[in-house]
Amino acid sequence: MGENVEAKRLPRDRHSDLFHSECPARAVFDRITGRWAPLVLVKLAEGPMRFYELRDQIGRISEKVLSEKLRLLTRDGLVERTVEPTIPPRVSYALTETGHSVAKPLRQLMRWVADHGDAILAAQALHDERS
Amino acid sequence: MGENVEAKRLPRDRHSDLFHSECPARAVFDRITGRWAPLVLVKLAEGPMRFYELRDQIGRISEKVLSEKLRLLTRDGLVERTVEPTIPPRVSYALTETGHSVAKPLRQLMRWVADHGDAILAAQALHDERS
DNA sequence: CAGTATCCCGGTCGATACTG
């Protein structure tokens, strides 16, 4: 019988314990840590942008994926979509306050990658040539 | 002709510009932002741990995925694997210095989720009931 | 204990084409 280690560990804190398998925040974490979401969020932190502007700023992102991410992030309350009723309509996306608050740690992470990326790549190369 | 926007933008900085499609650091970024790697890294930051200990601490991670992640992270120089030649062998995993340095921004991100996770979930619910 | 091997499914992604 598998003794349930988790049940013994702070059952009330499920909501903020990502290590717990039932933690609902895992879905939130996945949302902001995927392949593209961090790039969208950090780019948008520079200021409001229109759809194709955003696409051009994020190398190789497809329109499909971009529109999916934007819809999800809007649903999450991290991004706000604004339509100006002109012809053709101008749509722009901007971060909400919550969106800006998450951009900060994401930028830290991107900075880490910029600072240590080469070291990682070097470690990989070293490791591979040994094998 | 598609004018290449990227080419005009700091071609020398490719290595630290994650927005550029050819940036080699994207692979590094993907590594540390995946579904499981952040959890492994942050948990390991608490101290060296053995395989099953780690598995038990990270809810619902499968052994397959855990072993894959550990192998990758070891290759990246973020995790160090130590074998004590006893019978049966004791294997333990620990963060390297670089590993600790990345755990820091990852913890920030997890803290953000702990702080704002409920708000996101609420925003989703609100958005959904409107639709 | 500490993993690896295998199988397979579901979701993600990219490319392309199309709409208002």
Add this chain to the structure above:
DNA sequence: CAGTATCGACCGGGATACTG
């Protein structure tokens, strides 16, 4: 311009079984 629709390829990840 601002997307959506569709389709196929790919891959991460779960379940299960097995090895040293």
